[in-house]
Amino acid sequence: MSKEQEIERKPGVCVPWQEKMKDLPKIRGDADLVKKIWEDNDTWGYVYIWQCLLSF
Amino acid sequence: MSKDTKQLYAQRMKRYTAAMRNEKPDMIPIRPFVAEFTAVYAGFNCQQVTHDYNLAFEAAIKCARDFDWDAVVANMVYVWTGLTEQQGTKYYAVPGIDLDVDTGFQYREPPEEEAFMQPAEYDALIEDPTGFLFNVWLPRVSRDVVAPGEPNTFHNNVAFLKGGIAMLNYFNAFGPQIGRLTNECGTVSAIAGILKAPLDILGDKLRGYVGLCHDLLERPDKVMAACEALMPHLTHVALSGADPDKNVPITIWMHRGCVPFISHEHFKDIYWATLKPIIQEINSHGHQVLFYAEGNWDHHLDSFAELPDGGIIYHVDTGDIFKVHKKLGHKFCLSGGVPNYLLSYGTPDEVRDVCRKIIDGVAKDGGYIMDASAIIQNDAKVENIKAMTDFTREYGAY
Numbered sequence: 001m002s003k004e005q006e007i008e009r010k011p012g013v014c015v016p017w018q019e020k021m022k023d024l025p026k027i028r029g030d031a032d033l034v035k036k037i038w039e040d041n042d043t044w045g046y047v048y049i050w051q052c053l054l055s056f
Numbered sequence: 057m058s059k060d061t062k063q064l065y066a067q068r069m070k071r072y073t074a075a076m077r078n079e080k081p082d083m084i085p086i087r088p089f090v091a092e093f094t095a096v097y098a099g100f101n102c103q104q105v106t107h108d109y110n111l112a113f114e115a116a117i118k119c120a121r122d123f124d125w126d127a128v129v130a131n132m133v134y135v136w137t138g139l140t141e142q143q144g145t146k147y148y149a150v151p152g153i154d155l156d157v158d159t160g161f162q163y164r165e166p167p168e169e170e171a172f173m174q175p176a177e178y179d180a181l182i183e184d185p186t187g188f189l190f191n192v193w194l195p196r197v198s199r200d201v202v203a204p205g206e207p208n209t210f211h212n213n214v215a216f217l218k219g220g221i222a223m224l225n226y227f228n229a230f231g232p233q234i235g236r237l238t239n240e241c242g243t244v245s246a247i248a249g250i251l252k253a254p255l256d257i258l259g260d261k262l263r264g265y266v267g268l269c270h271d272l273l274e275r276p277d278k279v280m281a282a283c284e285a286l287m288p289h290l291t292h293v294a295l296s297g298a299d300p301d302k303n304v305p306i307t308i309w310m311h312r313g314c315v316p317f318i319s320h321e322h323f324k325d326i327y328w329a330t331l332k333p334i335i336q337e338i339n340s341h342g343h344q345v346l347f348y349a350e351g352n353w354d355h356h357l358d359s360f361a362e363l364p365d366g367g368i369i370y371h372v373d374t375g376d377i378f379k380v381h382k383k384l385g386h387k388f389c390l391s392g393g394v395p396n397y398l399l400s401y402g403t404p405d406e407v408r409d410v411c412r413k414i415i416d417g418v419a420k421d422g423g424y425i426m427d428a429s430a431i432i433q434n435d436a437k438v439e440n441i442k443a444m445t446d447f448t449r450e451y452g453a454y
Binding site for chain 2: 008009046047048050053056
């Protein structure tokens with residue numbers, strides 16, 4: 001099973017924060033800020049693919 | 057916004073929302089889903105309004121200014137082919153490219169053996185719907201996107217970039233467009249948010265209708281599991297686009313989930329069993345759902361009647377609007393029922409006659425919104441749309 005297939009993607013999510021964290025060094029500053037900005041932008045990828053399916 | 061326009065907008069919003077809640081407003085609201093008709097009226101062709109959304113927006117504004125309509129869709133020529141071309145979408149026939157400039161865009165369903173999802177792939181969709189769409193579906197529906205594991209290409213990289221930017225541009229343009237409808241025309245933006253039933257989207261964009269019919273007989277458990285896997289995503293997308301003020305409804309575009317496209321059993325056990333909970337969830341957030349019941353869904357009115365009063369607005373296409381009113385009129389607002397063929401080939405007098413019959417038959421106690429049966433395209437005559445509008449204003453006051 002590939003890495004992508006092991007990931008549980010909930011509605012609104014492309015790459016969950018838990019997965020993204022594995023690619024990052026230990027966060028030295030505000031981890032919640034990094035998480036929030038990651039999730040705020042990650043969800044646009046989700047919007048893109050589901051709108052392609054439903055609206056276009 | 058001038059004081060008059062502000063007042064007009066408030067009056068129309070009150071009228072529209074009262075009817076949708078199955079109440080009796082001051083008069084019957086008019087909410088025509090005008091698509092390529094707007095192009096004809098504004099002096100454009102289908103290529104122009106499909107490929108340049110700014111022209112489509114202008115056409116919608118011109119119609120909203122000139123006709124006394126309470127609510128319209130900000131752009132009912134909903135597929136912007138500028139975007140689909142950027143990501144290389146294969147399944148549209150585009151006016152001006154694949155079609156003549158005066159023909160509206162068309163969806164081309166592939167033959168069964170070339171369906172965008174194959175029967176053996178149900179488990180992959182069920183396991184990870186979003187991953188499946190990115191990794192399997194998009195590469196198949198796009199001329200440019202390549203699947204993981206295949207050699208990457210320049211066209212693949214730019215398709216994602218340009219497609220994403222194009223979608224953001226398009227969606228961001230709706231705010232100002234709705235602002236113009238409100239401030240320049242006093243017209244309500246009729247809907248917000250999109251929903252499709254799990255079984256419909258499985259047929260429309262993944263398995264194709266013929267493939268889905270085989271699956272319903274040969275692997276119904278997989279079909280059911282796929283619909284269940286799609287449910288939370290379809291709910292999420294619908295709610296994320298909903299009107300925060302909860303005035304206007306999320307719209308479900310209902311396609312081929314009814315008899316005779318599928319059996320009564322498949323409707324009850326799969327289509328409705330996986331759609332009803334979505335509607336209930338949306339209702340629990342305070343949003344109504346507009347059932348845009350394309351075709352004839354009269355066999356399933358008892359199922360729709362299971363929903364709580366006011367939970368939906370039921371739009372009638374080729375169903376029998378008088379029968380629908382008997383079954384659902386005490387629970388839900390109805391809309392539509394004016395045949396599109398009449399708007400194209402009939403006379404203004406014939407249009408007025410049908411409008412009179414509908415108003416007399418279903419609208420006496422409120423809870424009705426005037427509209428054509430289906431989306432109004434470039435074959436409708438302007439004089440017939442005027443007749444529908446003017447007659448409803450004259451005869452539709454309470």
